[in-house]
Amino acid sequence: MSNAKSLEELEQKQDFIRRHIGPSPAQVSDMLSALEVSSVQELIDQTVPASIRLEQPLTVGESRTEVETLSYLKSVASKNKVFKSYIGQGYHPTNVPHVILRNVLENPGWYTAYTPYQPEIAQGRLESLLNFQTMTLDLTGLDLASASLLDESTAAAEAMGLAKRVSKAKKANAFFIADDVHTQTIDVVTTRAEQFGFEIIVGKAEDAVNHDIFGALFQYPTTSGEVVDITDLIAGVQSKKAIACVAADIMSLLLLKAPGKLGADVVLGSAQRFGVPMGYGGPHAAFFATRDAYKRSLPGRIIGVSKDRLGNDALRMAMQTREQHIRRDKANSNICTAQVLLANMAAFYAVYHGPQGLKTIAQRIHRFADILATGLKAKGIALKHSTWFDTLTIVGDNKADVTARAIAKGVNFATNHDGEYSISVSETTTRADIAELFDIILGEGHGLSVDAIAADVEANGSESIPASLVRDDEVLTHPNFNSYHSETDMLRYIKRLESKDLSLNHSMISLGSCTMKLNATAEMIPITWPEFANLHPFCPLDQAEGYQIMIGELHDWLVNITGYDAVSLQPNSGAQGEYAGLIAIRKYHESRGDAHRNVCLIPSSAHGTNPASAQMASMKIVVVNCDKNGNVDMADLKAKAEEVAENLSCIMITYPSTHGVYEETIREICDIIHEHGGQVYMDGANMNAQVGVTSPGFIGSDVSHLNLHKTFCIPHGGGGPGVGPIGVKSHLAPFMPNHSVINVPGTNIGNGAVSAAPYGSAAILPISWAYITMMGSEGLKQATEMAIVNANYLTHELSKHFPILYRGRNNRVAHECIVDLRPLKEQSGITEMDVAKRLQDYGFHSPTMSFPVAGTLMIEPTESESKGEIDRFIEAMVSIKGEIEKVISGEWSIENNPLVFAPHTQGDVLGNEWDRAYDRFYAAFPVPAVAKNKFWPTVTRIDDVYGDRNLVCACPPVETYRD
Structure with missing residues (x-):
């Protein structure tokens, strides 16, 4: 009886994990079969370098049910005094x-x-x-x-x-x-x-x-x-x-x-x-x-x-x-x-x-x-x-x-x-x-x-x-x-x-490097509780005991997940996190009498916020080349690290790389920088391919920002809010942001703030707290593993029709892949923009377009999408490939085809005139699946050039509405 009860409790505990992760066990089996591996672990072994895999599991605790989580968090919130x-x-x-x-x-x-x-x-x-x-x-x-x-x-x-x-x-x-x-x-x-x-x-x-x-x-x-x-x-x-x-x-x-x-x-x-x-x-x-x-x-x-x-x-x-x-x-x-x-x-x-x-x-x-x-x-x-x-x-x-x-x-x-x-x-x-x-x-x-x-x-x-x-x-x-x-x-x-x-x-929103995954309803519920919503950030600390408990637990979990020693939750965006991390590095060097260390090495593939943040910290940027496989060019790195050694402050590097692969040389990169007196800043944009499998601290970096609005399920909100806390090794901890109104423990008095409030966007921290609580150590690792499974399955299927630009060890990718559209563009004249807009007719948001390489699409399915939704996206991409081939063959001209006219609105399709080389119905319903859940764009292709030449940034005048 006790065994049966234990099994029932275990199944309850894992219930949220099953709901967060999109593919069913049968779907996972089908995807693994397509990838010709016998288990998830075998795929991970083929994908993630053994040298950076964690030796011990996470210790954030067992998964809790939604009911348990919200009940406990309510008891914590009740400790806040809403004056x-x-x-x-x-x-x-x-x-x-x-x-x-x-x-x-x-x-x-x-x-x-x-x-x-x-x-x-x-x-x-x-x-x-x-x-x-x-x-x-x-x-x-x-x-x-x-x-x-x-x-x-x-x-x-x-x-x-x-x-x-x-x-x-x-x-x-x-x-x-x-x-x-x-x-x-x-x-x-x-x-x-x-x-x-x-x-x-x-x-x-x-x-x-x-x-x-x-x-x-x-x-x-x-x-x-x-x-x-x-x-x-x-x-x-x-x-x-x-x-x-x-x-x-x-x-x-x-x-x-x-x-x-x-x-x-x-x-x-x-x-x-x-x-x-x-x-x-x-x-x-x-x-x-x-x-x-x-x-x-x-x-x-x-x-x-x-x-x-x-x-x-x-x-x-x-x-x-x-x-x-x-x-x-x-x-x-x-x-x-x-x-x-x-x-x-x-x-x-x-x-x-x-x-x-x-x-x-x-x-x-x-x-x-x-x-x-x-x-x-x-x-x-x-x-x-x-x-x-x-x-x-x-x-x-x-x-x-x-x-x-x-x-x-x-x-x-x-x-x-x-x-x-x-x-x-x-x-x-x-x-x-x-x-x-x-x-x-x-x-x-x-x-x-x-x-x-x-x-x-x-x-x-x-x-x-x-x-x-x-x-x-x-x-x-x-x-x-x-x-x-x-x-x-x-x-x-x-x-x-x-x-x-x-x-x-x-x-599915398949944007690479943006991690558009499930924002579970249970995670969202606490943010409107009065105990969290109605506190002033400068109220006495004894009135915010519930916040301090929740923030403290989240801090400790993030320390465990990242392999760092301390975390600041103040930065209220990823870019602010980069900025705060670079300030910590700069102050650390100054504390050692090395104020002259101001050179930041940045790989050419880096997110654009990296060099922008570095210049905000008054650093001189030296770009490190990447090789033909998208990895950091080690010879160029060594040469430039030696060249600027006396003034080297840090390197900013994303892992897995911006190209979506686990670089084999990441530990060596960290060692080279440290040998020359620098610090390693690891951009946390792709942290969702690390959690539970590896960690930036274990790999050897000194500081990272974490996009809680990506990896840890705070929703994007149409472009914000975001939260970008930083994790640091112990030697950088004293240099994290403080606050002039409410002192933040663990940092030097006098450290400046990077955000208006001491804990940044505190009201949405319960979302990430709840995500980690309900996933637990096991679920967090499963999320990373399933993101890798989904991405590799998607890559495998798309590679039958499109070239994949970069791959890592054993021909695998990490959590995203880059589809190279340039060969098709050369043959047809159809651009990546045309493909992006045509995907809207199929009911999908475009993947990340022309980043980090022009003429490409970067695609990330995340762990939350089921195989059925991924297959629907693959079907759309394959169908679009067929449309491009009709342009190549001459069946459709470059001026008259569904891609260049995409997206199609109801008014467009139902208009009195139709002089297109393709059928109206096909314009709107290119595959049968679209008819089951049609999303209609409300405007056709927008003229960006016109908008830039005629800049109007307020609501149009009343006459527009009368017309």
Whole structure:
């Protein structure tokens, strides 16, 4: 009986593993048979070099069921104390409209989509992002906006980089930051400046003009709440040929004059309080706007309006094209991930409330601040400022007593000012809350009536916003912000946009190096629990005990999985992880008196973010050649390592390689670098081909970033959020990011931050925690092994029809393969772009196109796709090969065939005219499987050249809709 019970428990434990891994045992057997191996282990032995295979299994524990996992995590979350937060400082409680919560944040149609590099099947999220840009432009009063950055503080650091590039004060090397900017922003910008070799001057805002600077940053309103007319400060900065940057509160801009109207060159901030939970610091979308003259230096992505082949308006990403991969070390920024899901939430929040609804919310917040201020002043309480939007800073000698009473009532104030404390009211504040604040600050029996004070404020008006700064222009006039205010209309608008987008809930997304695998529902559930969603990142640590437990467990598991000694969870994207890892290497060298070590070796096959990140760390890049098989050219590596030995800082290398193979010489590469005094940075993009089988620490590297949004199941969200923690060996651990507001244990005091919050995008860490918990040591290894099985099966079948560019030992690949389309292109004139677009007609997102080699497709099936779905993809590719052969044979001309006209929309296929060489039905349903689950692109092939020549990055005018 006990054996039967044990077997039943074991089967329960393994239930999630079976659900995460796509192929059934019978399908696995069929794939192994096709590969002519008898077991998964035999394939692994043929594929992964024995010298790097782990000698011991992972020790993250046994797999737990979904019920066990969520029950335990709920008990952990309950240890968080969700106080009423008046801390402010860039983070505010907000009401997430339930129609957005359920239909966007909790909807896989929105959170499993990929970055819209294939715009024909991404028109929905592109429209939403265009709404975000339009909202940003209206509120900031500037010319050009991006489609979101990582957080307010990193956006400010990007503003500094832009300022240095475009400022005409070319001899200046200093950037000024007003001392009333948010503390975390000063921290992140200072860290970035240190890497660039810029001088940072922090001082009173009015002192900016007294320094030789290339740019300056002001906060509007200030971190302590003051609303100041910064027109003259901006003009003073510009008189020195410097760039004036303003970090603004997005909600205040409904009532305050736009910073662009005050003369600002750059305006940035967080969109968090537009319907995105605080989440202990993230993820949140930052907004960023600048002048049209600086568009070539704008960081991040821009959504632009173009035309499709039939002349219809169509959206696509403009002026981005993964510029890191094109410009590499000359790129403006290393940012590769935006915060698309959160930007979409903020945009939908603006759409749902509309301009009047948003203004009403802002007026209500400001009125509560006025009521609180009026009551306090009536009782003789001194306020630091006479102006404010939502934040009051109180000056007095009883701060300790007041904050103690607040804590006793479950209330948090901001207390990081000597003899001062600040209170920021929010959208969630009520009259009862104001009454409670009076009790906390004044003590019982103060005699104040909120209703009476409110009537007095209403009767006498408010002067807490200077008359010269009251907003008097209309905002959000576009129909998209004035049409969907009932829940019915909003629900249908969200669904209409969702239906235009291909996501993982429709079909396999086979992008190489992007790991689009299952984001299990059970993993997603905890992120909306109030215990995780509603904590301020700067709340006292004893209120975040649940977060600390969860983060601690995740840290220890990642240490075990990576073979490193410590992990920082602060970087909130893979690119930020690269940046943080390189900073750790640089600080390590400096600590040893080797500050001159500044050369970074990078293989020619590397991800483009590698050289972009290296230049951000002020490293000199030396490119190492690859051989004809795609491996690092060892002779070239040895020669260059010897040549730069005295100044060698590190190598950045991806493993398995960017070409999708396990390089046999990886240990030797690490040894060569170490022998010459350098460090090994291993890019974690392909970590999903290592987990449980090998590890970067075991191989011999010193630091890696991990894409939790790839290997560890945080969904891509249409292009973000991402999380890019770094793992390091013990000698680098002291040099990981710290934080000026909340100290991060295990790192040196004084280490700068790379993200606005101490634990980055903490609210989505439960996703990876749950994935590791439910997979356990055994399941994590199985996931890696099955990714290798699926990739090799796919490669085997496609190789019958297409050349495979690179293979490793025993003719095997790792977790992805590169299909070489160049021979077919030479014979037919059909390009890789044509193949990518034609795949949309078959219901698939294109694989990674022309990276790392032009004219190729890089394909990764992941462990989550079943053999049936992989076979469907293979069928599509084989069918497309047949179509190309018809062009080669002359049956179809190069100008008239389904590939060059792809993708086909319903309007295209059902139009009155059809002069094609192929049948309408065949255009839409090229194989029978497509008819069972047809996905229709909503626009035909988009004209990128037209869009670049006619750059429009806001919602089209009303006339377009009338037409």
